[in-house]
Amino acid sequence: METKTPSSNFIKNIVTEDIASGKVKEVVTRFPPEPNGYLHIGHAKSICLNFELAAEFKGRTNLRFDDTNPVKEDVEYVESIKEDVKWLGFQWDGLFFASDYFGEMYERALVLIRKGLAFVDDQTPDQIRETRGTLTAPGRESPYRNRSVEENLDLFARMKNGEFSDGQKVLRAKIDMNSPNVNLRDPIIYRVLHAHHHNTGDQWCIYPMYAYAHPLEDAIEGVTHSICTLEFEDQRPFYDWVVRECEMKWVPHQYEFARLNLTNTVMSKRKLKQLVDEKAVDGWDDPRMPTISGLRRKGYTPEAIRTFCREIGVAKSYGIVDERMLEHFIREDLKLKALRTMAVLQPLKVVITNYPEGQVEWLDAENNSENPEMGHRQIPFSREIYIEQDDFMDNPPPKYFRLFPGNEVRLKHAYFIKCEEVVHDSEGNAIELRCTYDPETKSGSGFTGRKVKGTIHWVEASHAVAAQFRLYEPLISNEADEEGQSFLDHLNPNSLEVLEGFVEQGMKDSTGGDKFQFFRHGYFNVDPKDSAAGRPVFNRIVSLKSSFEV
Ligand code: ATP
Ligand code: MG
Numbered sequence: 001m002e003t004k005t006p007s008s009n010f011i012k013n014i015v016t017e018d019i020a021s022g023k024v025k026e027v028v029t030r031f032p033p034e035p036n037g038y039l040h041i042g043h044a045k046s047i048c049l050n051f052e053l054a055a056e057f058k059g060r061t062n063l064r065f066d067d068t069n070p071v072k073e074d075v076e077y078v079e080s081i082k083e084d085v086k087w088l089g090f091q092w093d094g095l096f097f098a099s100d101y102f103g104e105m106y107e108r109a110l111v112l113i114r115k116g117l118a119f120v121d122d123q124t125p126d127q128i129r130e131t132r133g134t135l136t137a138p139g140r141e142s143p144y145r146n147r148s149v150e151e152n153l154d155l156f157a158r159m160k161n162g163e164f165s166d167g168q169k170v171l172r173a174k175i176d177m178n179s180p181n182v183n184l185r186d187p188i189i190y191r192v193l194h195a196h197h198h199n200t201g202d203q204w205c206i207y208p209m210y211a212y213a214h215p216l217e218d219a220i221e222g223v224t225h226s227i228c229t230l231e232f233e234d235q236r237p238f239y240d241w242v243v244r245e246c247e248m249k250w251v252p253h254q255y256e257f258a259r260l261n262l263t264n265t266v267m268s269k270r271k272l273k274q275l276v277d278e279k280a281v282d283g284w285d286d287p288r289m290p291t292i293s294g295l296r297r298k299g300y301t302p303e304a305i306r307t308f309c310r311e312i313g314v315a316k317s318y319g320i321v322d323e324r325m326l327e328h329f330i331r332e333d334l335k336l337k338a339l340r341t342m343a344v345l346q347p348l349k350v351v352i353t354n355y356p357e358g359q360v361e362w363l364d365a366e367n368n369s370e371n372p373e374m375g376h377r378q379i380p381f382s383r384e385i386y387i388e389q390d391d392f393m394d395n396p397p398p399k400y401f402r403l404f405p406g407n408e409v410r411l412k413h414a415y416f417i418k419c420e421e422v423v424h425d426s427e428g429n430a431i432e433l434r435c436t437y438d439p440e441t442k443s444g445s446g447f448t449g450r451k452v453k454g455t456i457h458w459v460e461a462s463h464a465v466a467a468q469f470r471l472y473e474p475l476i477s478n479e480a481d482e483e484g485q486s487f488l489d490h491l492n493p494n495s496l497e498v499l500e501g502f503v504e505q506g507m508k509d510s511t512g513g514d515k516f517q518f519f520r521h522g523y524f525n526v527d528p529k530d531s532a533a534g535r536p537v538f539n540r541i542v543s544l545k546s547s548f549e550v
Helices: 010-020 041-056 075-087 098-114 125-130 149-160 210-221 230-245 269-277 292-298 302-311 323-334
Strands: 028-031 060-065 095-097 118-121 170-173 188-192 206-208 225-229 253-257 339-341 347-352 361-366 376-381 384-388 408-411 416-424 430-438 465-472 496-503 515-518 522-526 537-542
Touching (some): 010 225, 041 060, 041 292, 060 098, 098 210, 118 149, 125 170, 170 230, 188 210, 323 537
Parallel strands (some): 028 060
Antiparallel strands (some): 416 430, 465 496
């Protein structure tokens, strides 16, 4: 795999200093997903940052599943996450599960209890919430806060042994109910939860809270730079407290950056799961989803996603990135790689009346006009072809240079044709054009006799391969939720358009993941799920041009 140097950013500067000062010998990072959904483009940013940073300093990166909440987690997610990280082009050093450390986390909680820094609280979750205070008012201490070490040890062991029901007791850190930082007001570190865990089964009925577990995981693995998103900034003092008071040998440090947000989509696993569960999309890998699997199925390449993540940079404050940036990078990636072929998405039949019946000739077509190394192919031409319905009008407005009665256009790679006659159905729609061609005007023959203003694409009828085309628009219109509305009220009803048309015969055996540039239509990917032998389905990745360039 190519490892490109990440552009400079504040986290990289910190790492550089830590190496220079000798504070850190080997950089160790981790990507710590919770296996409760599929990865999305925001995660890709975190993956690229962690893996590329460590690679640049010849360090290591772990893939660690943060599976401390058994209720929402599933092995399906574990497998999809591994697949997506690999597909993006990264290989982890260690593969770990937070649940591997449940034993040590329990022991460390005993350390806290023995030091008088943790206590078992009998208050209900509601009471605990109500006594937490606010940003301006301090919290109130629990009446159980001053239990003896012995009593706490006994109760915590009984929590572990299953003597209490969910919510009946919790273990809390004993820090400071007056702290201006709400996260330090005796946060809960263990709760009772009688739930089956995807990894540890029914071994545990108490589970550590994320804020307690995460710093321990980092410390156990010897992580040097624990990179997370800005929401965790206020958690940093507790992160440091846990590492210190649990007497962890290794001291990791947390650094925060702004999470990636994209226009016209949602990027929280909870919302993405809602879209899947409510069947607003065809699964987590629906090409309209901002998931890695959705982008892959749509036709994005790992290279384009990595470049995007690198180029948008690492910020310290929130922003929203225009999704057209992402599109820019896939165009750039495919420009010189994709075969440029012809597809008719909404066919209109054309009969070339002066072309001999039964004759087929093979015309030369270049595969990529910007990359001569891609060579040439032969495409058939005969008396019957398909063109795009949009490329004909009975009564065109001024400056319409495509086909209309009496007008002549160039067929890409072929001849000039002239529209002589139009066949309409009973409703007045054009259903067939009868045209003549001029043999003198063959493409590549050097013909200079006259010029035409329009060039259109086409597919020869007898060899054409029937194909389905799926065109996408943003899933969500970008309006803010009004009161009482959810993002589901902003679903774009036109996010998917399905068309039935034809492609050149050479694409008949294309397989899932093959990518093409269709002349005038954009870049397309062969859908890996729904394509059948000899009947491809094409997902449009992106149109050819955008009004926006970076
Ligand atoms: P979501 O809000 O989508 O549920 P999460 O933060 O709960 O995301 P995790 O599985 O905990 O999901 O995320 C794993 C890692 O990816 C974390 O380090 C998290 O900070 C990072 N991450 C998640 N979303 C983004 C994002 N939009 N941009 C950058 N990093 C992200
Ligand atoms: Mg999270």
